[in-house]
Amino acid sequence: MMFTAAVLGIPTGLGSAADIMLATTAATLILGFAGNILAVLLALTGLRIPRLYAGSLLSTLGIVLLIFYYADLELEAAAAVAMVATVLGGLGGVALGLLRTRRFTLGLVLAALLLASPLALLIGGSDDDVPEVTAAAGTPAPIPAEDPGEPGNYTYRSFTYASGQDLHRTEYGDETELITSNVDASAYIKSWPKLRTLFWGFDYSALPVNARVWMPDGDGPYPLVLMVHGNHMMEDYSEGGYAYLGEQLASRGFIAVSLDENFLNYSAWSGIPDNDFKVRTWMILKHLQQIGNFTEQSGNPFYHKVDYTRTALLGHSRGGQAVAMAADAGRWFKNDPAYAATRQFHIASVIALAPTDKTIDDQQARLVDVNYLTLQGARDGDVHDFYGDRQYIRSSFTGAASSFKSSLYIADANHSQFNTSWGLYDQSLPAGLLLDRTEIMNGEAQRQIAKVYVSAFLETTLYGEEVYQNLFRDYRSGLQWLPDTVYYSRFQSGDYIPVATFDEDRKKDTVTGGTAEAAGLIWNEEVAKDRESNSKTTYGLLLEHKAKDSAVASYSIKLKDSVAGRLAESGALGLTFSMANRNADTGDAEDRPETAVSPHVEVELTDSNGVSARLPVNEFMDILPLPRTRFTILPWLEERMSDGKYGDLSEAVFQTYELPFARFLEEDPRFEPDKLSEITFYLQKGGDRIMLDDIGFYDKGNAMEGSKQTAIIQ
DSSP states (O other): OOHHHHHHTSSSOOHHHHHHHHHHHHHHHHHHHHHHHHHHHHHHHHSSOOOHHHHHHHHHHHHHHHHHHTTTHHHHHHHHHHHHHHHHHHHHHHHHHHTTOHHHHHHHHHHHHEEEEEEEEHHHHOOOBBOOOOOOOOOOOSSSOOTTTTTOOOOOOEEEEEOEEEEEGGTTTTTHHHHHEEBBOTTTOOOHHHHHHHSOOOOOOGOOOOOOOOOSSSSEEEEEEEEEEOOOOOOOOOGGGGHHHHHHHHHHHOEEEEEEGGGGBBBTTTTTTTTHHHHHHHHHHHHHHHHHHHHTTSSSSSTEEEEEEEEEEEEEEEHHHHHHHHHHHHHHHTSEEEETTTTTTEEEEEEEEEOOOOBBTTTTOBBSSSSSEEEEEETTTTSOTTTTTHHHHHHHHHSSTTEEEEEEEEOOOOOOGTTSSSSSSOOOTTTGGGGOTTTTOOOHHHHHHHHHHHHHHHHHHHHHGGHHHHHOOGGGGGGGOOOOSSSSEEEEETEEEEEEESSSOOOTTTEETTTEESSSSSEEEEEEEEOTOEEEEEEEEEEEEEETSSSEEEEEEEEEEHHHHHHHHHHHOOEEEEEEGGGGGSSSSGGSSSOOOOEEEEEEEEESOOOOEEEEEGSSSHHHHOOOOOBBSSSHHTTGGGTTOOOSSOOOEEEEEEEHHHHHHHOOOOOOGGGGGEEEEOOOOOOEEEEEEEEEEEEEOOOOOGGGEEEEEO
């Protein structure tokens, strides 16, 4: 079994059946040879033991240890796994021997115990804490629109464009509808092993421009959505895993294109090309260039079908980083002809599913006036930190009121199930066997979330369906469309009026929009951190209640006159802020509570006449504890796998809260929002800890205008 898992984790490209046969043959030969050699050596010792049986066990122990050690486990962990596997295998042999000698009762009991042991390990392995959701008094009304996760009314067709020379896939070979020219990436790739050329039949100087297309029937023009997979085993092709999105989007009036970049993915036999992040991005530009050529060719399926002003990019994993880089392509490709050739496309929207966020050439993508959406699972065993949150932070607006950015953190989602072909394993086999999968949500449910959010986002930003924007402002308005799990979301639009971002300096008594003071609190501007205690490239304000229960614990911001004046002129509808529940962060990691209670927070608004209105935050939305995830089947393995990359059980994940002025007016009709002068946060319980960020004012009044919300590739 371990041989099979190892070989499936390093596929040959010949198919799973061939790989399993190869593993079985190799295991038989290697274990047989090693077992007999060890049996001879044991015979020389004179020990009175079943020597062949003992030799087989010892050879199994050594081989399994090597398999898991080279699968990125520390030596002690690899040895422990090998010992358990060997003991179970040995007892399995005993059970078979008992059955063979007709001692059925004993043999069946032993076999039953062995079959139950992995199940017992999995049942005892999960030590996660996922908060329960209760209905808050301020739960919004459901969005009065059709389910964006359901198919639309367009009929569509599916086809491919490709080099026509693919050695492994007929859809990119003889069956392709449109022939494309290969592209030369020698300006970016210098290392390309001969084994890779042998497998694909080409090197980096002749990369193919291959893709699957789902196109609505009709005259168009239609918005264009390019979808880009991430890094997976090269021999296990990835782009087909987004057909569920391609079909969904085409049925709703979008041209969806899933790019083939498998030749840039990792292989156990030939590694991964150098500079792959940059080349993944460059290939997106080459596809846009190719589609631009198609649209001018009479008789081509793309002919006059593409609306250049409404283009979106969607990526998963490394593809999620690549699409953000492509939307900011001038940062890396200013002098590349592909950049100039694709300037006609206006990137209105970028979607990243569990993206990476590496620094490339000492730079990172910064999106300006581009709509941005990112989705991340708390049980992501591959990209285990919420890196999409960093791109969210680096996305900004220059007065484009209709543009917005949003993030969604999903308690029970993992990494791989956003792609139908990647399965349930977030790490390749055999190490993936040691990940705890008992609490991960069903793959169909996870992809339903993706369909709802992707469709709603594109309907909003490319077609101007304003009603769906409420889903991103408050996920609870779309719960009727979503699977049952816990969600955390952020939202900010171009009409946001900032008061405090905490990034401008380290002076905690001043903020962008005023001055601040606190009483009964420990308060500091601190870096928001991920699971590995690395910076998320933004600061937040950490507040901790240290006063006695009877004393006031508060944090107040007195607004500058300029901010108060802008607020009065804007017609803003309410106060908005992002908050992370940090009640689980008290003390050392090993002493932290397994279940973190929610802090009690109240917000008070005071106008220039001294009139105040004060309300609890949980009247609008519950302050949920953050999910605390263990990734391995046993806690002991957590720090001994992949160099202990999983780190803490949770990270700073923010939830955006919107508190309408109208509700404060109900509390005290004398309160005048357009004369607001002070904002105060109260922590009601000793020990409560929260982190605040992005305090400001929001406005729902501007309609989305689809084609006007665009940003030229820059």
